[in-house]
Amino acid sequence: MSTSAITEKLLTAKKAKGITFADLEKILGRDEVWIAAVIYRQASASQEEASKIVSTLGLEPELAESLTESPLKGSLEQTIPTDPLIYRFYEIMQVYGMPIKAIIHEKFGDGIMSAIDFTLDIEKEEDPKGDRVKVIMSGKFLPYKKW
Amino acid sequence: MSTSAITEKLLTAKKAKGITFADLEKILGRDEVWIAAVIYRQASASQEEASKIVSTLGLEPELAESLTESPLKGSLEQTIPTDPLIYRFYEIMQVYGMPIKAIIHEKFGDGIMSAIDFTLDIEKEEDPKGDRVKVIMSGKFLPYKKW
Amino acid sequence: MSTSAITEKLLTAKKAKGITFADLEKILGRDEVWIAAVIYRQASASQEEASKIVSTLGLEPELAESLTESPLKGSLEQTIPTDPLIYRFYEIMQVYGMPIKAIIHEKFGDGIMSAIDFTLDIEKEEDPKGDRVKVIMSGKFLPYKKW
Amino acid sequence: MSTSAITEKLLTAKKAKGITFADLEKILGRDEVWIAAVIYRQASASQEEASKIVSTLGLEPELAESLTESPLKGSLEQTIPTDPLIYRFYEIMQVYGMPIKAIIHEKFGDGIMSAIDFTLDIEKEEDPKGDRVKVIMSGKFLPYKKW
Amino acid sequence: MSTSAITEKLLTAKKAKGITFADLEKILGRDEVWIAAVIYRQASASQEEASKIVSTLGLEPELAESLTESPLKGSLEQTIPTDPLIYRFYEIMQVYGMPIKAIIHEKFGDGIMSAIDFTLDIEKEEDPKGDRVKVIMSGKFLPYKKW
Amino acid sequence: MSTSAITEKLLTAKKAKGITFADLEKILGRDEVWIAAVIYRQASASQEEASKIVSTLGLEPELAESLTESPLKGSLEQTIPTDPLIYRFYEIMQVYGMPIKAIIHEKFGDGIMSAIDFTLDIEKEEDPKGDRVKVIMSGKFLPYKKW
Amino acid sequence: MSTSAITEKLLTAKKAKGITFADLEKILGRDEVWIAAVIYRQASASQEEASKIVSTLGLEPELAESLTESPLKGSLEQTIPTDPLIYRFYEIMQVYGMPIKAIIHEKFGDGIMSAIDFTLDIEKEEDPKGDRVKVIMSGKFLPYKKW
Amino acid sequence: MSTSAITEKLLTAKKAKGITFADLEKILGRDEVWIAAVIYRQASASQEEASKIVSTLGLEPELAESLTESPLKGSLEQTIPTDPLIYRFYEIMQVYGMPIKAIIHEKFGDGIMSAIDFTLDIEKEEDPKGDRVKVIMSGKFLPYKKW
Amino acid sequence: MSTSAITEKLLTAKKAKGITFADLEKILGRDEVWIAAVIYRQASASQEEASKIVSTLGLEPELAESLTESPLKGSLEQTIPTDPLIYRFYEIMQVYGMPIKAIIHEKFGDGIMSAIDFTLDIEKEEDPKGDRVKVIMSGKFLPYKKW
Amino acid sequence: MSTSAITEKLLTAKKAKGITFADLEKILGRDEVWIAAVIYRQASASQEEASKIVSTLGLEPELAESLTESPLKGSLEQTIPTDPLIYRFYEIMQVYGMPIKAIIHEKFGDGIMSAIDFTLDIEKEEDPKGDRVKVIMSGKFLPYKKW
Structure with a gap:
């Protein structure tokens, strides 16, 4: 599964469940920015952290595995971002x-x-x-x- | 006088006099980052602030004028800086x-x-x-x- | 659904129904440029505005949701656009x-x-x-x- | 004389004399943006307009000539300006x-x-x-x- | 239908039927370069001209509609084309x-x-x-x- | 003497003498675009043509030599010219x-x-x-x- | 069929049959570099040459047609190739x-x-x-x- | 002395003396392309070769030294040369x-x-x-x- | 099969089997960096080495063939990588x-x-x-x- | 004094004196690569190290000062170096x-x-x-x- 497909899946579930990054911060005991970085596949979680994220969002446990990998980092496509x-x-x-x-x-x-x-x-x-x-x-x- | 010539003149005087940005912060009552931005010609000072900077560094009063102008901003030459x-x-x-x-x-x-x-x-x-x-x-x- | 897919869906419906941006301006009470920006996913509408756009164009109500999100902005692909x-x-x-x-x-x-x-x-x-x-x-x- | 040398000479004189673009607008009967474009060598003035600009700024009449030429346009050096x-x-x-x-x-x-x-x-x-x-x-x- | 899909459809039909741009020039009473520009979706035809192009090439009448739109222009992908x-x-x-x-x-x-x-x-x-x-x-x- | 220095010298003399490219066309029996290309150092003249250009503009004969060389071509500095x-x-x-x-x-x-x-x-x-x-x-x- | 799809089809057949470019050179009476250029869609063959290439590789005769077209040339994707x-x-x-x-x-x-x-x-x-x-x-x- | 200054000095002397690269080939017993590469500072000569080049062109012996250095190579300024x-x-x-x-x-x-x-x-x-x-x-x- | 598809297939199998590059080094008698280069399709293996890699990872023998080809090298997409x-x-x-x-x-x-x-x-x-x-x-x- | 002027001064003196980087390594007790980095103004020396470098090369003691500064790093001008x-x-x-x-x-x-x-x-x-x-x-x- 490609990086952005995982990210999209997690964000869609997060939105559908109405869970904020601040909620995840409380559940994981990690800062919300770092958790967002894991979800955008810029940081790698431990097996336990990955499982917590995935189960909180109500997704299949197998997704946790890919959150533990060291991703190819760089979340912006353009040299000078337009956003x-x-x-x-x-x-x-x-x-x-x-x-x-x-x-x-x-x-x-x-x-x-x-x-x-x-x-x-x-x-x-x-x-x-x-x-x-x-x-x-x-x-x-x-x-x-x-x- | 071109922008970088002014900056170099101010930085050389500052080094020769052994004055730190923290010293300038105390004298001007402005944050040291902002003062550094004025010296690198990325921010514009009031007439009074400009005079204080120039006189503290022991330079000729006429230099103050150019520190009050709205500069063409952008202190880095390369798209992706190498430093x-x-x-x-x-x-x-x-x-x-x-x-x-x-x-x-x-x-x-x-x-x-x-x-x-x-x-x-x-x-x-x-x-x-x-x-x-x-x-x-x-x-x-x-x-x-x-x- | 990716950003451009939503935009294309809305524009196709708008054309099929023969509705102009000026028509949408009257219905929403918002300027036509801003409405076009919402449709091109460069601006985010309120829940109510989104629903009005979607229903005026005769599309399924679920599409409204995505018009309320803060998009990754930048509607032009090239550094120096050729159009x-x-x-x-x-x-x-x-x-x-x-x-x-x-x-x-x-x-x-x-x-x-x-x-x-x-x-x-x-x-x-x-x-x-x-x-x-x-x-x-x-x-x-x-x-x-x-x- | 290179383009930017002329521009710098005119801007220096304008500042020294305390003349605003709005003053020049009244004297020439042309909009201040257009006059600024002439001074930045992006637009070309008639012989008469050029002479008025130069004499108002107290500069030598020979400078007027170069304000009547069709310049190589483009006042920004970088592809994506940083200012x-x-x-x-x-x-x-x-x-x-x-x-x-x-x-x-x-x-x-x-x-x-x-x-x-x-x-x-x-x-x-x-x-x-x-x-x-x-x-x-x-x-x-x-x-x-x-x- | 995306721009290049329409272009490819028209060019394939034109080749299969053995029709030249010069033939289309005679039928439409428009220059062959302009007609090629319409087919490459760089120019927009009137309803009548679009119908003539589509019917001459033996394609379905609904394709004519898209030839009347104002396309996002620029037919070359690279900054400095290699062809x-x-x-x-x-x-x-x-x-x-x-x-x-x-x-x-x-x-x-x-x-x-x-x-x-x-x-x-x-x-x-x-x-x-x-x-x-x-x-x-x-x-x-x-x-x-x-x- | 660098390429652009020669070009500037020739253009300055041409302007001072009030000679047009069309005048040079008549004197040399060559098209004015080609003559402009020689002056902008994009084309190379014969010894005789070079001498005629230089003498018509009232410049020193030694300049003719450099107009006969095969220049490094490319008269525009930017990839996508702004003019x-x-x-x-x-x-x-x-x-x-x-x-x-x-x-x-x-x-x-x-x-x-x-x-x-x-x-x-x-x-x-x-x-x-x-x-x-x-x-x-x-x-x-x-x-x-x-x- | 897109350009690279044809190229891949021809190269796969060539490998499967164990035919070298040198073999094709003997069969066509054309240099192997030129034949490789036809296969990479950088050069266009005559109807007869195209048929020989296609039949030697044991592919369907209809593929020959596309080898006779004048392709959009440039076989390298990057400005400065990394290979x-x-x-x-x-x-x-x-x-x-x-x-x-x-x-x-x-x-x-x-x-x-x-x-x-x-x-x-x-x-x-x-x-x-x-x-x-x-x-x-x-x-x-x-x-x-x-x- | 910067690289291009040396190159220009050598080329000017070569032209003034009417010496061709082919002449230098005979004198040095090295290929003319390689000699041109030395002069454009893309290749490094031995002490003896450097002296021969410099003396043949009638220049001061001290210039020979710099022709023996390993230069920073790359004779073209632009990514895609315009010449x-x-x-x-x-x-x-x-x-x-x-x-x-x-x-x-x-x-x-x-x-x-x-x-x-x-x-x-x-x-x-x-x-x-x-x-x-x-x-x-x-x-x-x-x-x-x-x- | 495109280059990155093969790479992904090999890496997925390697992960599922829990085999490290160091394991492969022992089995093949080649350095782990070189083996990783083969898997990322930057180096080409002999028929025997390719078969060993593929069988160790428990994949179909036909995949070995493609590991023996001379790939179009360059494993990084961006000019200046962001990772x-x-x-x-x-x-x-x-x-x-x-x-x-x-x-x-x-x-x-x-x-x-x-x-x-x-x-x-x-x-x-x-x-x-x-x-x-x-x-x-x-x-x-x-x-x-x-x- | 600009960065490259200092570097050139040091390299010229080093060459004239026939001192190698290996010699400097022995005198300073620092690796030759690091010393070369100081000279190319990519690393900063202590006051003592700077004085040793300058005196070994027989240059004026004031030059030592600038070798102690934290330079704006990046020794290559081009994105993809041509050397x-x-x-x-x-x-x-x-x-x-x-x-x-x-x-x-x-x-x-x-x-x-x-x-x-x-x-x-x-x-x-x-x-x-x-x-x-x-x-x-x-x-x-x-x-x-x-x-």
Whole structure:
């Protein structure tokens, strides 16, 4: 079964049952963003986590297997995505990329923020002038090795 | 004077004087990321802010003028940047882009996180297993208008 | 059902029934451009609006559901579209893009015209020398936030 | 003298003299967007219009000559511009391109909106919830010729 | 029915019946290039013309309907086509593009040759040293509007 | 001296002297498009033709030498040119490319129209509804060799 | 039947019957490279040649028809092919392209080597240090026409 | 001194002295294509060969040094070169690439023709119907290693 | 059967049987990376090796045939792969490419490391601070031929 | 001073003094590949290491400063490099990328080989059939974090 077929099956079941990602967060004890990444086949679950997702959505147990595999990652088809919500993150990097690089090097030295030893949370900040989306990324700093 | 010439002049002076972005944050009362964005000519300062930056770095007052202009934004030359620190943010979107979209729509409905009414902070989290880079983005949610 | 399959189903029914976008505008009380955007799956309708569209076109009520979802936006496949009608808008930006940027900054300061809090109307101007297409865009000005 | 050198010379003089595009509109009796297009070397002025622009900005009369030439048009360097203000117009076409095509064909038949026999105005709409940018395009409809 | 399916159906019938584009030119009273453009779904025929094409090729009358629609134009899939016959026209523009621009501006002023109010003929010139292909394009000159 | 430096020198002299391409056509006995191609360094002149061009424009005789060389051809920098006049020819191929291929193969068999054994003329057709640009291309048909 | 379907059918039959391109060369009296080009639908055969190919491979006679058509040429999908054998020819042009151009112009003047009036042979040169592939191209020199 | 500066210096001297690549072939005892590759900085000469080239062209001995270095190879700037002479070789691969691959594998097995242990000759074949360019490539066959 | 269909069939069987690449290495006496390359259709096996792979995986013997063919190589679809594991190797070349080139030329002279007469091994290095991936490449040095 | 200017200055001095990367390895006690990376401005040295490099090459001490900065990384200009030595590493990934991914996941689970906590060595293996280049990469395995 191709990657996107599995994703579509899980999302359709999730919608039909009226289950939110926040519901899955409570059931699995894992963050909703990570669970969404498993469903979009960008992250791999343990056998137990996979079974919980599949059974919560009321799907056949055999589907769990494929959620444990290491997928070929990359959820966006286009070089520069056209979807406005996703594009804004690319724009943020175009505008703030060099400033971010300068600040991180000043605080940490030469190296990078890991995108593997990494977590990402999304919160809703209520605000009378309009609610705000808060995105919190936390990645281990990896200094360049000398040899 | 071309954009990158101004940036280079400011960064050279900043290094020679040993002033950090954190120092500028205290002097201006503005976040260091935003100040770095002004210096990289991605954001525009008020006349007063521009003068403070220029005088703190010990440069000629006439340079302040150009920091108040609305620049042609985009600090990265390549479609897919090769610098590893910057690329990681692109990879984060490739892997977590669709999950982020799904979660934001579930929490807020159809719309986007603004990249204009937007702030970005970088913090250093000390951790015995290796320090962590924390990036906090906060953008106003803009619902799609119907007409 | 994939996005384009829904769009094709709706357009085929619309043609078979001889209903124009202007007819739908009267029935829904929404602008015809926005309704076309819903049908091309670039905008999301309320449950009620979706039901009206589907029933006006004489289609099964279950189709309404999918018109309420937040789609992955981007209706054009190619980076630089080849269709002459659509390409002209890209050419307009190539020729008038920098002038537009200069004028908006002069009138409003640093910021952008929102493409989300945004409306777009198309009118036919009769003219003895050849009718004219009038396109009116109205977007909220969003000033860049400082922090 | 290369195209961008002329543009920079004119813009520098305009800024130094504190003249707005709206001032030039009053002096020339031409729309400010068109005048900006001449200055960005995307449109060509008559000998008289060129002389007025140059003398108003206090520059040497010989510069007028080059404003009368038919330039190699295209004011944006990148395929997908990174500047947020300019990008929004590309996003508008990605989202509303197919709906616009459908509506124009329904109203006019097969053909295009000319980008040559074309005008573009920018107005500021004051609004208590935030001022709005209004962009009005008017282009002659050109039906496809049969032969 | 998708665009290319219709085109293939028409071309297969045309071949099976041994009808040339020149035959269709005589029957319709329209140029063979334009008729080929209708069949490749790049141009739209009137109801009557569509019926004549379909009946001449011995196909079901319902196919005529789709030949009257305004198609999404662009008959080539690749940015730079690999087919040698088609590529030569791109090469001609690479080599003679700037000379053509210079000559047209010298003869007509600032503006373009319309590709909409436009005709294109192909003739065979017999020549003892090798027959020649003659391509004659005629497009209305559109001067840039000032406003 | 780099290619574009020579071209600019020749065009500047041509403008200063008020000489048109049509004037050069009369003096050289060669078509104005070909002469423009020599000046844009896309074609190579004989020693005699080069000297005539250079002396007519009142420039130093040594410049003639470089007009006799076989240049690295390609006068357009971008893959898809942004200049509207030049772009129209690309659009013509996008829309009429497959029809042209079909017609030429029907008339001539498998092969191409040469872009080397090739001439191109531009004429002005006066027309009360608006003058027309006429472009006449004539290229030798080259049948594919079998071996 | 789509192009690649025909090619696959012919290649499968060729393999099943154990017929080499060299065998087909003897039967048709045409070079094996050209025959391979017909099978990959890059060249068009005469009615008689097509029948011989089809019958030698033991396939139904109706397939012969499609081998006589002028195909849309270009056998490689990617701009820069990834297959190492094919890529080497691109590398040869990257490294030796300018030297080849210089030598051909020195020997022949301004013009090109035709890729249409053109043959290509592949020979195996036995060599104790490792066999060598010999590729011999022969194309008519086409001088640029002046007009 | 940058690569292209050296190349230009050598070519200018070669032209001024009226020396052909064939002359250099006789003096060095190396093929003219390889010598041209050295001059275009795509191949590296021995100290002795470099000195001979430089002295034959009457240039300062210090230039010889740089001809002995291993250059960053790739003599063409564009992905798909626009120069017609060079493009024809790309077209040959588009049309005959898959046939060449099939024939080489049939004759040699899985592997490639080396572009390193490789020679390339260009000959002029006189022909009453028009002279022909003959290009002969010879590369060692490298079978894929198994391990 | 298309390439990826065979690959998928083999991988599915391999997973169902719980056979690792290391198991296959022992059975075939070939390195696991090379065996994986055969399964991903990037390398070609002998008749005997192909039969062993197919029978070990419990699949029908006819599948062996296709593993002996010389495939059209290139296992990655995108120019710059998005999968983080694969991208890291591209990043390594971006960062260390020029240093590698400089060191190899200093040690070996002008030439390349063959990617054909080439082996690649992957080892797991246990390390208390975190296990390490060791990749060992070994390719024959091929000096550039002079001629 | 721009990045490439520093690199060129260091390489010129290194060549003039006849110092190899292996010599620098002995003096600094760091691997030659890493030192080459510092010189190509892809890695940052400590103050002491930078001073040693600069003084060994006999250059002015002020140059050391710039070798301690965190550079904007990426030493190759083109998306797909044309230099044959560098390209081979891209080809290796095209051919062996998916096999490498499969083997690493089988040995380590879901995660990546770090390109930051990473070393790379190049060795010369003498071999009577032709010397071999050995490239040894060692990177920490980073498992994907769950959260």
